[in-house]
Amino acid sequence: MSTLPLTPDELLTTTRSVRKRLDLSRSVPIGLVRECVEIALQAPSGSNRQGWHWVVVTDPDLRAAVGDVYRRAVEGYQAGSGFAGRLFQDDPGRADVQQRVGDSVAYLGEHMGEAPVLVIPCLTSPNLSAGNQAGLWGSLLPAAWSYMLAARARGLGTAWTTLHLAYEAEVAELLGIPSDVHQGALIPTAYYTGETFRPAPRQPLDQVWHHDGW
Numbered sequence: 206m207s208t209l210p211l212t213p214d215e216l217l218t219t220t221r222s223v224r225k226r227l228d229l230s231r232s233v234p235i236g237l238v239r240e241c242v243e244i245a246l247q248a249p250s251g252s253n254r255q256g257w258h259w260v261v262v263t264d265p266d267l268r269a270a271v272g273d274v275y276r277r278a279v280e281g282y283q284a285g286s287g288f289a290g291r292l293f294q295d296d297p298g299r300a301d302v303q304q305r306v307g308d309s310v311a312y313l314g315e316h317m318g319e320a321p322v323l324v325i326p327c328l329t330s331p332n333l334s335a336g337n338q339a340g341l342w343g344s345l346l347p348a349a350w351s352y353m354l355a356a357r358a359r360g361l362g363t364a365w366t367t368l369h370l371a372y373e374a375e376v377a378e379l380l381g382i383p384s385d386v387h388q389g390a391l392i393p394t395a396y397y398t399g400e401t402f403r404p405a406p407r408q409p410l411d412q413v414w415h416h417d418g419w
């Protein structure tokens with residue numbers, strides 16, 4: 206499969222969370238998803254363990270069932286103080302964007318189960334020790350992001366989501382994921398509508414840049 210003519214910087218700055226623009230009516234060849242996961246397997250992992258597993262869901266009934274769990278999780282999130290649509294509302298520079306993110310999150314809450322492909326990157330690990338969470342999740346999440354970049358390069362939209370993890374055990378039960386396997390994200394994957402994506406507004410670099418000390 207050929208890829209879009211994007212420079213590395215374009216790929217890195219235009220891989221957006223795609224929610225309202227997921228094309229829910231168009232199926233995605235499973236071979237294309239496999240290609241993206243194959244690329245994701247090139248990501249780093251601690252001690253080169255490669256303890257990741259990729260649960261790819263295309264069955265309509267299973268997607269609908271996972272979507273129901275996700276909808277419930279989004280409803281809980283919307284009711285809480287951390288809801289994206291309520292954050293930074295007294296900051297005129299951020300309020301509009303946050304409200305758009307909130308709307309978009311709510312939309313995906315209603316439609317997750319209709320995305321043609323749901324990808325759940327998982328991690329096998331004997332325990333989730335509090336001591337080195339970065340070492341643990343750092344062995345899965347770069348690969349998940351690689352998956353999303355590879356998808357974007359092939360004209361597919363994705364969104365990083367984690368809200369279903371409030372009900373992780375329910376999704377594990379639905380999909381037969383063993384109880385010692387930890388889910389890292391739930392990534393809807395679909396072709397997108399519209400033309401392309403732009404870099405997003407972000408807080409200025411100098412707010413977060415610390416040279417030679419904090």
Ligand SMILES: Cc1cc2nc3c(=O)[nH]c(=O)nc-3n(C[C@H](O)[C@H](O)[C@H](O)COP(=O)(O)O)c2cc1C
Nearest residue numbers: 220221222306309310313364365366367368369405
């Ligand atoms: C750890 C993490 C968890 C996230 N969880 C969700 C989620 O559950 N649902 C959702 O719609 N978006 C989720 N997002 C996407 C963020 O809302 C999004 O990255 C942010 O608004 C910036 O937008 P952009 O990705 O388009 O640049 C998550 C992102 C990260 C990194």
